[in-house]
Amino acid sequence: MLVTDLDTPCAVVDLDVMEANLRRCQSYLDGAGIALRPHIKTHKIPEFAHLQLRLGARGINCQKLGEAEVMVEAGITDILLTYNIVGQVKLDRLVALAHRADMKVVADSPEVVDGLSDAMHRAGLILPVLVECETGAQRCGVVGADAVAALAQRIARSPGLHFLGLMTYPRFNTVAETAARLTEARDACHRAGLDVEVISNGGTPDLYRAHEAGIATEHRPGTYIYSDRSLVETKAYGGYDDCALRVHATVVSRPAQDRCVIDAGSKSLSSDLLGLTGHGRIVEHPEWQIAALSEEHGHVHVPPGAATPRIGERVSIIPNHVCVVSNLHGRIHAARGGRMEIYHDVAARGKMQ
Amino acid sequence: MLVTDLDTPCAVVDLDVMEANLRRCQSYLDGAGIALRPHIKTHKIPEFAHLQLRLGARGINCQKLGEAEVMVEAGITDILLTYNIVGQVKLDRLVALAHRADMKVVADSPEVVDGLSDAMHRAGLILPVLVECETGAQRCGVVGADAVAALAQRIARSPGLHFLGLMTYPRFNTVAETAARLTEARDACHRAGLDVEVISNGGTPDLYRAHEAGIATEHRPGTYIYSDRSLVETKAYGGYDDCALRVHATVVSRPAQDRCVIDAGSKSLSSDLLGLTGHGRIVEHPEWQIAALSEEHGHVHVPPGAATPRIGERVSIIPNHVCVVSNLHGRIHAARGGRMEIYHDVAARGKMQ
Numbered sequence A, B: 001m002l003v004t005d006l007d008t009p010c011a012v013v014d015l016d017v018m019e020a021n022l023r024r025c026q027s028y029l030d031g032a033g034i035a036l037r038p039h040i041k042t043h044k045i046p047e048f049a050h051l052q053l054r055l056g057a058r059g060i061n062c063q064k065l066g067e068a069e070v071m072v073e074a075g076i077t078d079i080l081l082t083y084n085i086v087g088q089v090k091l092d093r094l095v096a097l098a099h100r101a102d103m104k105v106v107a108d109s110p111e112v113v114d115g116l117s118d119a120m121h122r123a124g125l126i127l128p129v130l131v132e133c134e135t136g137a138q139r140c141g142v143v144g145a146d147a148v149a150a151l152a153q154r155i156a157r158s159p160g161l162h163f164l165g166l167m168t169y170p171r172f173n174t175v176a177e178t179a180a181r182l183t184e185a186r187d188a189c190h191r192a193g194l195d196v197e198v199i200s201n202g203g204t205p206d207l208y209r210a211h212e213a214g215i216a217t218e219h220r221p222g223t224y225i226y227s228d229r230s231l232v233e234t235k236a237y238g239g240y241d242d243c244a245l246r247v248h249a250t251v252v253s254r255p256a257q258d259r260c261v262i263d264a265g266s267k268s269l270s271s272d273l274l275g276l277t278g279h280g281r282i283v284e285h286p287e288w289q290i291a292a293l294s295e296e297h298g299h300v301h302v303p304p305g306a307a308t309p310r311i312g313e314r315v316s317i318i319p320n321h322v323c324v325v326s327n328l329h330g331r332i333h334a335a336r337g338g339r340m341e342i343y344h345d346v347a348a349r350g351k352m353q
Helices: A015-032 A046-054 A065-073 A088-100 A110-123 A145-157 A175-191 A207-213 A229-233 A322-328 B015-032 B046-054 B065-073 B088-100 B110-123 B145-157 B175-191 B207-213 B229-233 B322-328
Strands: A010-014 A060-062 A078-081 A102-107 A127-132 A161-167 A198-202 A218-220 A245-256 A259-262 A289-293 A298-301 A314-318 A331-336 A339-345 B010-014 B060-062 B078-081 B102-107 B127-132 B161-167 B198-202 B218-220 B245-256 B259-262 B289-293 B298-301 B314-318 B331-336 B339-345
Touching (some): A015 A207, A046 A060, A046 A065, A060 A065, A065 A078, A088 A102, A088 A110, A102 A110, A110 A127, A110 A145, A110 A161, A127 A145, A145 A175, A161 A175, A245 A322, B015 B207, B015 B331, B046 B060, B046 B065, B065 B078, B088 B102, B110 B127, B110 B145, B110 B161, B145 B161, B175 B198
Parallel strands (some): A010 A331, A060 A078, A127 A161, A161 A198, A198 A218, B060 B078, B102 B127, B161 B198, B198 B218
Antiparallel strands (some): A289 A298, B010 B245, B245 B259, B259 B298, B331 B339
């Protein structure tokens, strides 16, 4: 069966391209002496996480407890959860996971540290915790080296917790600044008498500049497995030939000469623009522009001189942001050279808690 | 159990508000002599579709075959599918549905009509078909009254099909123009000797101006059941008190005085802006601004003088676009006065084919 026999819209991964992405990254980080801890939020598929581990990854990175629960059930036990765990319901789930797997989490405030400590101490467990450091992304993370060291000391003193090190999610194209802030934070921890066993950096953008930083002990790329239009267009990672996942779609309407409608809308591509113009690259007709999305309609502008769309014609689209596409599709079809090989349910899809 | 005992992020519907929205719409359209055919894409929940029918709706509107399959399995049999059905796999599914339910579909091209005719004729069925008319929304739809009449004649002549009437999805705030185009199209059909039994208009924006148009025989609003920030801010429908669905979230980080992070990101709110600034309204603190979303993080700007966020604090958010929120959440919690009553699985969630 060919991928063109699949009904549309659907998400299809080329396994040859995907495996090359995985091997290239593992080989590069091996050479740089940096451990690979892939973020599974991009694929959310236990089979692909196992493949990453077989190729040499140290463990995996999850963002939500629900993702970690799926991966532990699938037999994966070395998990870093890079999210502040807040509230008793979630702390109880974390305790249940820590009984079964080698869990590590992050924290960026005394409130989060104290909640973790209370839950782990009562459960008779010791949980390794990294301090999340703000290095420019302006999301979570402790601001300033002294504050990082103070929170690290609080972790080290807290029953039920072990201070493991530092973690950050960096801003793109700030390799030197990120390294400088992590170095300041590490040095402040050293001055406070603390070991810093792990320094965990992240992101697929700047992945292949990880050796320049010279401080991280592990890297947590996610999108490198599939890649997407945003990474290519911002020159952050690879080219279009390295994009392993495409959303297949069908032309369902051609109301006028200069436009047609495809059956992939925001329910299959998401509405994430990530600063780009257009909602994805149509591989067969890059000159066609996906100008807007409704939920079930892709509004395609066909410029003068471009090929004329035919109703029933199939196209395949490299999405702007592939992680959110994984979260929309219940199933990912896997193929080689256009021939169907297997499908995988996206087992950790929609795990928002 | 109170809704504030639910873990976050989660989607909670206030049934009193929702039922008031449903009754108000049914009563208004009853008074205007227009049939109500609610679009279930907003809720995707069979229980709510049955409630709409019990309150007086003529039937339901689905966008995708997968949604219709869920609704037929739940015992609902009067279904208008407002999407061009293209390709043999989908035509076979439509035949299977038409054997079990009173299906009606739309078409806007000879290719779609011929595909429907071939499939239905071979199955020994007669399928009612409406011509989708372009009336300003620039999505699908035949452009121009003469072209509408020509396609209607093709349907009327096609074995296995019955020409039922006209359908449009209108542009907001163009009630008179939409009515004028539908009138021209109807008159052209009449001149061609065709009956036009049904004229189906849609949309929650302008819902309460349906009586002004004076031509549609039925209306297909979807979002009116929950409403959302987009409808309120564009003054298209009701106020914030009419918004029945909120996404509950928790403050998980407060890295600086002027910002905090909540655990609702694009995976629970979607990244749809619909032209608005900010990614939803925080009911408890409307002065806080959801300035950006990552997948699992809501980046909240806290302006000077606003209340200080506490880590662990709960907030509830009226989303920009509620239909896409339904598609992200596997389950909707239903409450009255803040007290949990039931939950419903979003059975037609993610049905993109």
